[in-house]
Every structure is written in structure tokens, then in C-alpha cells.
Amino acid sequence: MSAKVGNIVEGKITAVMKFGAHVELEGGEQGFLHISKISKSYVKNIDDHLKVGQKVKVKVVGTTRDGKWELSIKDLGESGNEDQNLDKDFERKLSKFLKDSSRKISDYRRRLDKKRGIKKR
Template structure:
């Protein structure tokens, strides 16, 4: 993936190459530079970046733009939310499908019960 351009919203992998008080610098898998601002590292409060990231860590994030100096601006917390949302929607779909199957079964049983009642009254 060398020198492939990334767009806002793309998922990207990178390696932490430097940490400052305000964020972390990444070497992206395509060879370009990325930057993660301290506010984009985690949904939790980040007092010390070193509590969340170390130099050499492999991370996955989401491209949210470009910095003034041309680096890709990356969000780690938005990538985590995307993964959670995907999992939540998958679980919701599974539960919804099960509910629909159960409902169809109950409706079918209820109709059979009504038919039996009608047949016993006619005799």
C-alpha cells in the first residue's frame, strides 16, 4: 500500500513512532505520517498519553482529516466506536430475527387454536 492516498473515513493501521504531551505521531502502513491528538486516543479521559500508548505500539484508527503540515489526522476512539456499532447492529439484527421467528410461531399456534375453537362450536 505504499503511497496510496487515504480519504476521510478510511480505516488505517500505524505504528507509534513518537509521543508528545498533546498527541502521538504514527508511521502509517502506507509509509505516510499520521497524528493522533490526545483527545482522539480514547473515550476515557487521557491525562498521560503513555498510559494508553507506547512507542512501537501497532494501532488501528480512522482518518478524520489532514493536519496543517500534511499529516493524516487519525482518531483511535472513532475507530473503536465503529467496531462497537458494528457489533451492536449485528447483535440487534440477530435478536430481531429471533423475535420475528418467535412471533410467526406464536401467531401460527394462535390461528390453529382459533380454528380448533371454531370447529368444536360447529358440532
């Protein structure tokens, strides 16, 4: 099976570095998995997620400058429901942040005006 952009394929980790991992795909083709494409959360140490010889399922997202396939694990879960849930969670957190920020700014201005001796009518 030849890899194409958008395909989900299996591969085996052949080398792990600080910034990513080399992956040998099913058809013998080579791919590269950058550290930023491993998880949706921050990856500080790649060794906590990947080991040499480990089989991984990846999505082909493009090609690198040296002709290898650019791969991603975090883009596998692109089902509509999962993305919608993430969007709703983000919107809820953003709304809470904006309300809290607005309240804090009002409180700050009130204290500052009181300190300056400015009276509101």
C-alpha cells in the same frame, strides 16, 4: 494502500508527546493522533495508552495543517448499537439528574419560605 478520510488503517507509533503521537501508516505516510482522539474517556497521561513502536488501528478523520493525516482511535467504534447504548445511558443519567435537581430545588424553596415565614395555602 493510500489513506483516505474515513478509512481505517494500521500504523506504528513513532513518537509520543504530551499532546499526542506521531504515527507512520502502512504506506509510509505520516499521521498525527491527538490526545483527545485516543479514548472516549479522559486521557490524563498519554503514556498510559500508547508506547513508541506500538501498532495501532486508527481511523483517518482529516488532515493537519502540516499535511499529515489526522487520526482517531476513539472514532473506530462507531457501530450503530454502541452509539445507541451510549445515547440511552446518557438519557437515563440526564433524566435522573433532572429529577434529583427538581426535588432539591423544591426542598430548598420550602426551607427558604419556612425561614422567611411565608405560608403556602
